Amino acid sequence: MRTVSGERQPRGVVRNFHLPLAARSVQAHPSAASDGSGGGRAGSLYVAPPPSTTGQGRFPLPSPRGRPPAVDDTPSPARVKAANSPRRSAPGGPAVTSGTTPPSARASFRSRCTEMAGATAEPPDLTPRLATFRPLPRPAQLTLGLFVLALGVYLLALRTNYGYDGQMMYRVTESLAVRQSFQVVDPVWHMNEPYTFYGLAVSLLLLPVFLLGQALLHDGSRLIVLYEPTITALTVVAVHRLARELGASYVRSLAAALAFAFGTLAWYYSTTVFTEPLVGLAMIGALWSLYRYRRDGHARELLGAGALVALTLLARWDSLLLVIVPFGGYALIQVRGRLLPNTKWIGRLLLFAAPIVAALAVNLAYDWVRYGSPLDAGPRAQGGGAFSTPLLTGLYGLLLSPGAGIVMYVPLVLAVAASFPAFLRRWRAEALLITALLVLRLLVYAQWSFWDGREWGPRFLVPVLPLLVLMLIALPADRRIRIGAVVLIGLGVSIQLLGQIVPYDTIVWPQTAxxxxxxxxxxDAAGSSCLCSWVVDRAAATAMDFDPRFSPLVRQVVLLRQGTIDPEWQAFWPVLTALLGLAAAGILLLWRTARRLDAEARAKTWSLREARMAG
Structure with missing residues (x-):
């Protein structure tokens, strides 16, 4: 038997019937109906879901005996017009608006279905369930919540580990605010006087914080504790936003940001004053701006990316090779990819390079002030170390050594390695840029005399951690890989929490050295075993890097078992534990928000697809 449309109908089988168009259209919410009480929500709508290709929205009818009549359920233009046109209500009855199905029509539809099927069973009720309207969260709320969460957790330590580098950069800030001078005093090693050999970026960024503390608390150093947590929290947000820009879902973007925030060295270095976190923020911000330029083509994105790359040069001279060269090549690829005329793409590249040239001029002028010549390295060549470490020794130390290997302190990099092939296939240019940034940094610092950074973990690899963790958005869907990634994240969080409870700078080094x-x-050669001797100090640091007995992580576990922990944790551990529990609840809330945003995005995509098919 053939249907009206000419399609052959198998014997003894009845085709499934679609809902009428009126049942699939926009219906008025029942609470919006006027009942005379004024309590309804006017304008509240319910959108019934369209039928899917998997059979949802249809119901199978039992096969009758004999041959059923041929039915063509394809909606004709007349049926569409009749279903969506307003109907007049019966005298005294309720008005029937456009797009609604009156009860009489539903009853008629059931009776026709029953007659055609030859069955006496009542078909299921096809009336859509009416849902209450719930406003969906905005993406800005998720971003703000992520920033507040990260900043709040970072501020729980309420301490600042300046280190030697941080002390010198802070002294420049203090000298500028109090004496309007760049000259400082180095009371320990006397290598950074009268001028330091560190960059200006951190000192200049600390200046408004110092002035604010001086104005509010009459002590410029009181608010310095806010600087590094703010920088790191902004980096967490940048990881999330860049992941979204690359096309990752809200859940995956949030997972990558949280993994970076609490499963990497970012947590520990949020309590320090070093240049590496600032360089990391500037690099991921520059990548975000350049990727937005590829999408939109706005010149301001190039200018912003150039300014962020220039900030890395103001922070560290080595950024001239480690940051500017890779980002310059990536910017060239993005600009040439726009297929602009020769004069225009050269102008765009100059727009990207202008802030970098300005930062280079500032650095040269600062060298001229410090050393009397813009081309004179001054004491930087002596006090800053030398390339004296064998390459293989440095590579082993940065990657796998028990005292400073990144695999030991950030085991999450193993999951990053599993994500790299998929990330490379989908975002090839970005993957090559991140690889170049990592390889250059490894090759340079593996040969540096202070390759370990004289801190907890591989300090000089901290700037590339945000970009490495970004690759987790391409983590394969294999269940075993995902379970392994969750285990590695949990292990990383435990290591970072250990670094907070038993700090390296105040407990581990003073007791282990x-x-x-x-x-x-x-x-040393004079027979002195005092740690004030440079030779003894360096030998103790080397033993801590390579001897598992003196590894900082091993020593932290031993000291924790002995009850030697941070005084703040010892005094306020119930409060701090409760606050961490509150932060965990905040993570669950953010996760729920991300899932709702993903559901909203899928619904919009589905609606657009259905509209295109209908058009």
Whole structure:
């Protein structure tokens, strides 16, 4: 038997019937109906879901005996017009608006279905369930919540580890605010006087914080504790926003941002004053701006990316090779990809390079002030170390050593390695840029005399951590890989929490270095075993890097078992534990928000697809 449309109908089988168009159209919410009480929500709408290709929205009818009549359920233009046109109500009855199905029509539809099927069973009720209207969260709320969460957790430490580098950069800030001078005093090593050999960026960014503390609390150093947590929290937000820009879902973007925030060295270095977190923020911000330029073609994105790259040069001279060269090549690819005329694309590149040239001029002028010549390195060549470490030794130390290897402190990089092939296939240019940034940094600092950074973990690899964790958005869907990634994230969070409870700078190094000197019998050429000797200090640091007995992580576990922890945690551990629990609840809330935003995005995509098919 053939239907009206000419399609052959199998014997003994009845075709499934679609809902009428009126049942699929926009219907008025029942609470919006006027009942005379004024309590309805006017304008509230319910959108019934369209039928899917998997059979949802249809119901199978039992096969009758004999041959059923041929039915063509394809909606004709007349049926569409009749279904969507307003109907007049019966006298005294309720008005029937356009797009609604009156009860009489539903009953008639059921009776026709029953007659055609030859069955006595009542078909299921096809009336859509009416849902209450709930406003969906905005993406800005998720971004703000992520920033507040990260900043709040970072501020729980309420301490600032200046380190030697941070002390010198802070002294420049203090000198500028109090004496309007760049000259400082180095009371320990006397290498950074009368001028430091560090960059200006951190000192200039600390200046408004110092002035604010001086104005409010009469002590410029009181608010310095806010600087690095703010920089790191902004980096967390940048990871999330760049992941969204690349096309990742809200859930994956949030997962990558949270993994960076609490599963990497970002948590520990949020309590320090170093240049590396600032360089990391500037690099991921520059990548975000350049990717937006490829999408929109706005010149302001190039200018913003150039300004962020220039900030890395103001922070560290080595950014001239480690940051500007890779980003310059990536910017060239993005500009040439716009297929602009020769004069225009050269102008766009000059727009990107203008802030970098300005930063280079500032650095040269600063060298002229410090050393009397813009081309004179001054004491930077002596006090800053030298390329004296064998390459393989440095590579092993940065990657796998028990005291400073990135795999030991950030085990999440193993999941990043599993995500790299998929990330490379989808975002080839970005993957090559991140690889170039990592390889250049490894090759340069593996040969540096202070390759370990004299801190907890590989300090010089901290700037590339945001970009590495970004690759987690391409984590394969294999269940075993995802379970392994969750385990690695949990292990990383445990390591970072250990770094907060048993700090390296105030507990681990002061108690481990004398133990190393006495155990190994270290001394200098004059026979002194004092850690004030540069030779003894360096030998103790080397033993901590390569000897598992003195590894900072091993020593932290030992000290924790002995009850030697941070005084703040010892005094306020119930409060701090409760606050961390509150932060965990905040993470669950953000996760729920991200899932709702993904559901909204899928619904919009589905609606657009249905509209295109209908058109």
């Amino acid at each position: 004398p133990l190393i000197v006495s155990t190994l019998g270290l001394h």
